[in-house]
Amino acid sequence: MPAGRPVTEVGVAGSIHVSRVRPGAYRARVRVRDLDGVVRQVTATGTTKAAAERALRAKLVHRQTPTTGGTLSRETTLAQLTQEWVSFLRSEGRIEQSTVNEYQRVLDNVILPKLGSLRLRELSTSRLERFLVGLRSVSPSRQRKAKVVLSAALGMAVRHDVLMVNPVQQTSRIQRERSATRSLTTEELREVSKALDRWEATQRPGPQASTDMRDIVDLMLATGARIGEILALRWTEVDLDATPPRLTITGTIKTEPGKGTYRKPSPKTDASLRTLSLPDFGVAVLRRRQQEHSGNPLDAVFPTRNGTWQQVTNVERRWRQIRKDTSVQWVTPHTFRKTVATLIAEAVDAETAAQQLGHTSPDITREFYIAKPAIAADVAHVLAGLKRS
Template identity: 50%
Template sequence: MFALAVRHGAIPTNPVRDTSRIRKPRRKVVALTDQNLQTVRAAIRQWQQPVPGKPGPRHTGDLADIVDLMLATGARIGEILALRWEDLNLAAERPTLTICGTLVFVKGKGFFRQPWTKSDAGYRMITLPRFAVGMLLARKVIAADNPHNAIFASRRGTWLSPNNVRRQWRQARADTDLAWVTPHTFRKTVATLIKEEADTKSATAQLGHSSEDITDTYYIAKPLQAPDVSDVLERLGADHGRTPPHPRRTTHDARR
């Protein structure tokens, strides 16, 4: 528009020609510490306790189990809530869970299960840690039937809304200092731990990303302190490689 105005003599120069795109500062990736995780679980346990005299149904144990499964897999909340019992193989020597769908919202119809993942890389089989296997086996014993065979279903047997889970978590964390923690924070925590104990490639596969760059940039927390390379940098010192000077000889020494 400004270039056209210059050509027609409406303005002498193009005021935006030499400008550049404004870059927003990238948010720092933050993962949960062990102490944070203890606070998360304590807050959920407290929130699930019945309140005397408070009307309405009691909270279920769904939130605690959903958080545990997110921490056990690094999966997105929509992927977790789309899981069916048929997607598990708990009888295997190393029990697995297959991410093969996600929940999506359609206006006027609500949430339904989409039988494919966000990307081709999102379709993956995950080996479960023991704490998740124990939780799922206990849950299966008391699971109520629902038409979708969903692991997590609403009281009416429908798919459990991610929005409701997020709202429950906000309620649970209300009296803590965890306002910065969202379901996606659990995903970043998983990526950061795997990177520290294994490598970025493993973290990328676990999260279902198509690129290691995405995982490294947006999901892995970087240490605030640079690695200790002081021994390497010692080579750059002013006296490096010089022969230490001989001690000065005194008159007394010279006479000996």
Template identity: 45%
Template sequence: MARPPLPIGTWGTIRTEKLGPNRYCARARYRDHDGRTRDVEATDTTGPAAIRALKIKLRDRVTPNDDEITRDTHISTLAALWLDEIITAEHVSPQTISRYEISVRVSIVPALGNLRIREAGAGRIDKFLRKVAEDRPSAAKSAKVVLGQMFALAVRRGALTTNPVRETGRLRNPRRQVVALETEQLNEVRSAIRKWQQPTPGKSGPRPTGDLADIFDLMLATGARIGEILALRWEDVDLAAEHPTLTISGTLVYLKGKGFFRQEWTKSDAGHRAVVLPRFAVGMLMARKITVADNPQDAIFASRRGTWLSPQNVRRQWRQARAETGLEWVTPHTFRKTVATLIDKESDADSAAAQLGHKTKEMTKKYYIVKPALAPDSSGILEQLGAKMATTDPDRRDHGPTRAT
């Protein structure tokens, strides 16, 4: 009967041989992950030392192949090869690739780049991700996505049999309380913007325009993201309709080497939507249409040079306007939450989700709607429990209040 083959990834009896003074060789038959059995050997100054060296070599055994990725490939090299692959495949959007490149450059390579693939076990990767998550939870989640795809490439090329990233623990973002603007706070925001837009004697630089106030008003009128607002063109607005509407069909994105440009689709399919404008937004847009200069993009909000106005520029202006006002917690996304909370209060979560461009209301309820601190008034219902107790408990019915002793 033929001897059964070794299980894949195991070796047979280790044999030692003296090659000369202080020179020993240890050999074993090893069945590689391609199914073939090969001789593997290691040498050292003593027999036991040669056996230990052989066991280490067998543990880190790489199946012979002609591929450029092996277990000894550095993670920095793996990252570069993976980025080249997804760029060549052209199935990932340019802005997503840009985010992946940032994650590789800022998070992954500085911490793990000098490790070899075989050295990056699940425990080491898990420790790295949790360290990043302490200060930058979103960066840790992005790094986990990138590492998962990088090591998936290593598995496909035969350098690994399993993906260690799959064995890492789940990353949890700290739950943040949803905060929306109350009417008084909204008035403070508008007051801060008006004060910031006023000319200041002796202040250098160009005078602030009225863009910031108009942008925030349109965010409050639509619940749209800042990138969606800044990507709006006059052709997206119908002010002559009986119920004036605004169609959100794109967003501003940034690519290294290209700058900001209008992406002709929204963040998700549900994000492509038309919203009916309230009167205050219609009035603002009509006044703006008359007073602002034309620009090549037909943008409602353009820079002084007629180019797309970047979200970073708007955020910078708002930081300047809110300085020393106690409104540091207010961001452009706060307006989106304010819209969702008000619509949910006056209508329902489904309407709020549709206004914000969410596919389902679950995300809207979890991240955009302020939870009421006061439970619904059920005192009338609960009163039945007290009435029932009073009529069925003879001791309570026949005796007055108990005096404390």
């Protein structure tokens, strides 16, 4: 029995046929299998065969194809799509709300003012390429964030069969400018200590500065933990009488609009949930704080004067004030984590450094956190064996 005509692929048009209707009038027609699986005939007319065919091709480009259902279509604007996408992310709850808030900020301030009124069928790769290239002169970071958000949002249109491909994925790869990872030297650590001394001794309106900033910095250096993890630390997670003394990272601090600052009962990733042994200077910091500070309802190691959780942004702002006009003005809180990672990698290995920092992969630690030595290891005695006789 002869095989039948092969089934047309979904979204594919057949061959165009043009016929003369009457003198000076031609009709072009084609069969298209739409995204809902139904084959439909599309026609267009023109005064010549070529004109009718051009009209039909233009009609196919701008035609709104029936789908398997849903509220999205090729006529949906980017603003409408992103609104539905953000709502989906919030209801799903898989992504941190603070991350969704950042996506919304990028949409409102960067993407939608330029592209929001365009319909999905108008978002060609070339148009998005021009948009993204234009952002690079403003800020490479803004360009990178815009591409991530655009790609994720248009991925929803692909999943709903509105777009066959994601046009963002065909744009040029964004080249990230990488600076060499830098960790603190012994002399630079002394400069950090001097900067903290000056800040604590400075006379300013209001209450005298506490030792909180010094203690936070010291605990970051003693553990390699993130700021949010240090600020979320509770006394029930500290065991100074164990052998060796240790603390356990079980949460982090978040601040969200409408929700305020709160302790999230899980750190950034599963790998971030970890128990860390403490060096002597870290134990000394925590013992002193136990003696000097009365209890608080949160059981927080670093509560505010009002007994609430400290905000990460406030600590980062205070650190910028401390380092201002000093030789360590380049140092960020992440520099303390990089210093810990570099020291552990040199003394042990990168895998151990990754475990200490709570990374899911040592590759992340190697690429972004471990400073490369200025001078390669002394292997002259090994190379001596290569001398030609």
